[in-house]
Amino acid sequence: MLDSQLVMYDEDHRRILAVIRKLVQSAHAKGIFVVDRNGQLMAEAGEMRGIDTTSLASLAAGNIAASGGLAKIIGEDEFPVHFHQGRRDSLHISTVGRRAILLVVFDERSSLGLVRLRVRKAQTELARIFEEIEKKSERAGGSAETPFAEITDEDIDNLFNS
């Protein structure tokens, strides 16, 4: 279910990173970001260190949510691919399954055609990984595997006193 709690373990993160690092190379991208549809950054790769990724993730999710709303009004399910062309850098945004968003930033070293082509393959791989993460999250949700079952009122209070 889309609204279930999402839990990402180290191994999941490593698998996502492997896919997007490969995509940076094959698409000649500047930066690649994987964002949860609720606006949380999940993984990043490329040379764009130091940019405000929290805002990037939130706005990308807002963008996909808004365009999804537009799509429904005209009878589409969603618009799975978005392209924003800038003077120097451009942004290719695509949805991955029902859970994630893939953002690719590229400049004149690449082209829209190449990015589109390479994204398609990566999307399939990422969709598979997310399906597995979701299945695992659903299983973990009902068990005591998460460390938060043990949170005490004191833990919560301490958070605000520190």
Added chain:
Amino acid sequence: MSFINYSAREINCKIVYYGPGLCGKTTNLQYVYNKTNPDLKGKMISLATETERTLFFDFLPLALGEIRGFKTRFHLYTVPGQVFYDASRKLILKGVDGVVFVADSQVERMDANLESADNLRANLREQGFDPDRIPTVIQYNKRDLPNAAPLEEMRRLLNPRGLPEFEACATVGKGVFETLKAVAKGVLADLRTMGR
């Protein structure tokens, strides 16, 4: 819903400030932003019209500290309060973990408060949530105004379930952090039950 990232040892939660137009949702976020240590906050984003009315949402990422070795990060959002932005409000409620309902204490805004509270429940249901189970805190804002309705009356109309509630004057910060803490506590307590 909350996102637990074992790789970064982070818990990410989403809190939405809801309420009628001009009740002070953005003002709450602005106060939190202005009073928070720069190390603990990210950039505040406001997607607003030229007259500073919220068009889509305001967004403020906040780090509260660690709990059981996990960094707790709260993403605070506001919705546009004006009635005709309902489509946007629904989108912002997606994946919400906790809600702050900001009520405008002015007597003449009581209908708007009730309409917005009904709208919140309807929109939560539409997103697949049970409105009675989402951690919610009520804030009675603008208590300093001369035309503020009696607290008892507001409580009767807007908080029949006896949810945590706070009187506030968001422009000067009264009640702002108390409200935020209460909703964050509710969300974390909810996380605990989910882990069981």
